[in-house]
Amino acid sequence: MSDDSRVAELRRLFPVTAHWNYLYNGSIHPCAKPVSDAMRAFLADWENGGEAAFFPAYDAFGRLKEKFARLIHAEPRNIVITESTTAAVNLAAQLVRPRAGQNVVVSELDFMTSTYPWLVCHPAEVRFVRSRDGGLRVEDVAALVDEHTAAVCVCAVSVGSGFRLDLPALAAALGPRRPALAIDAAQALGVVEVDVRRPPLDFLACTASKWLMGPAGVGFLHVADRHLQAAPPAAGWLSAANVGEWDVRHCRLHDDATRFQGGIPNLVGVVGALAGLTLLEEIGREWIEQRIRTLTTHALQGLERLGVEIWTPRADHERAGLVFFRCPRHQDLHARLKAARIYCGTFLGGIRLDPTFYNTHEEIDAFLAHVRAHLQ
Ligand SMILES: Cc1ncc(COP(=O)(O)O)c(C=O)c1O
Incomplete structure (x- = not known):
């Protein structure tokens, strides 16, 4: 099964995905149906x-x-x-x-x-x-x-x-x-x-x-x-x-x-x-790690292009599921993201996103589009 169809199947276990682009899994992980x-x-x-x-x-x-x-x-x-x-x-x-x-x-x-x-x-x-x-x-x-x-x-x-x-x-x-x-x-x-x-x-x-x-x-x-x-x-x-x-x-x-x-x-x-x-x-931690690495790398590359101040180390072996960055008026950005049904965290003067296996590249792109619009 391709990653895309596996992700589509797994998303059905997480009702949160129908309501939010949920990118704060390292804070409160949404409840899965089996749980x-x-x-x-x-x-x-x-x-x-x-x-x-x-x-x-x-x-x-x-x-x-x-x-x-x-x-x-x-x-x-x-x-x-x-x-x-x-x-x-x-x-x-x-x-x-x-x-x-x-x-x-x-x-x-x-x-x-x-x-x-x-x-x-x-x-x-x-x-x-x-x-x-x-x-x-x-x-x-x-x-x-x-x-x-x-x-x-x-x-x-x-x-x-x-x-x-x-x-x-x-x-x-x-x-x-x-x-x-x-x-x-x-x-x-x-x-x-x-x-x-x-x-x-x-x-x-x-x-x-x-x-x-x-x-x-x-x-x-x-x-x-x-x-x-x-x-x-x-x-x-x-x-x-x-x-x-x-x-x-x-x-x-x-x-x-x-x-x-x-x-x-x-x-x-x-x-x-x-x-x-x-x-x-059942899902497999190694597959989860690989999905998270792909999504966090995508997010980091996008944020780098936007020129925000990234606090998270870039090397794969020096990070896990969290990506943290700072930008001007980060509270406004956080409010804007929330209004667009994108859920991430804000503390220590910045924004944190923690994508997991059920998130998609499209969701990261939607997040990045709002950061771009905020910076303009
Ligand atoms: C690294 C780390 N340790 C501890 C905690 C707090 O966990 P608990 O509420 O289970 O004590 C958090 C919560 O964000 C955390 O990220």
């Missing part, structure tokens, strides 16, 4: 059967862990389901527990999720890596790391410029005695390959709600084996291996990442996240 169908089916079962609906949903919880793990070449035993990327990074920070006198290295290019947990909740110094040309240099990260560094916490793909960090190169620059490496992969998973074994990552945090096509309210943290014995910062009945004993006096913690789960998770979200990941597997 809303799965969530509706859970709600109907719950309405009609009460607790009976929960058993298949618990099963979905287990399968979701397996799918998250498979995506990053990990084992389900290392996965904690969380409510968001933010909750996942906070859990990682609680497990690292940086002390006064230590430091944590973060990047000025990243989202608040990667910096606030360390800034607000722990006494260690927080050091910010400066960005250059919309990217990070691994040697700049390494220059801030010393024997008192408890963790380096950065995005695999930064949310502003869309810069993609070379994780093996980062680990190599930090050397064999490196601090814990905590990676926010919210803008990476579902688009580019991330393997928690290469380099061995201590923590990886993500949400289901962006490129994994699930609902908000579900995310996960990958916890490497060497942190699995850590005391959980919170505990609940799901943390206990002896839950079946109903022993309120003794909690025997699971020896895997389940010890960091608390109570009943957001099951309607879990069911939706599982459907999103299933769809991703």
Whole structure:
């Protein structure tokens, strides 16, 4: 099947395409029919059967862990389901527990999720890596790391410029005695390959709600084996291996990442996240990456011709799904695009578009035509 007919077929799964030229998939990914169908089916079962609906949903919880793990070449035993990327990074920070006198290295290019947990909740110094040309240099990260560094916490793909960090190169620059490496992969998973074994990552945090096509309210943290014995910062009945004993006096913690789960998770979200990941597997991440690369390259070439200030690095290996640029009166451009039913983002004084596999070259051309008209 040609790409065009495959795209036409896939667009039918995304009702948003009938209403918008939707180019903000790295922010809130629109809901696909199989995702809303799965969530509706859970709600109907719950309405009609009460607790009976929960058993298949618990099963979905287990399968979701397996799918998250498979995506990053990990084992389900290392996965904690969380409510968001933010909750996942906070859990990682609680497990690292940086002390006064230590430091944590973060990047000025990243989202608040990667910096606030360390800034607000722990006494260690927080050091910010400066960005250059919309990217990070691994040697700049390494220059801030010393024997008192408890963790380096950065995005695999930064949310502003869309810069993609070379994780093996980062680990190599930090050397064999490196601090814990905590990676926010919210803008990476579902688009580019991330393997928690290469380099061995201590923590990886993500949400289901962006490129994994699930609902908000579900995310996960990958916890490497060497942190699995850590005391959980919170505990609940799901943390206990002896839950079946109903022993309120003794909690025997699971020896895997389940010890960091608390109570009943957001099951309607879990069911939706599982459907999103299933769809991703069916479509194929590699094909998605190739489609996104074609569309973002087309957008970048068009924007270059229009002479706007592009913040996103141009090299294929230094970007993923995001394209960011600045131009005069960008708020007016954003309003104009919205009036033309073209949905993209605006922040940090610019415009961001995140096309995905169901978008078309014609949609990018329509976007570029409005930028051209705005600049005239
Ligand atoms: C890189 C990155 N990390 C974290 C977040 C926040 O995710 P969550 O709401 O799941 O905490 C975002 C949201 O845009 C993001 O782009």
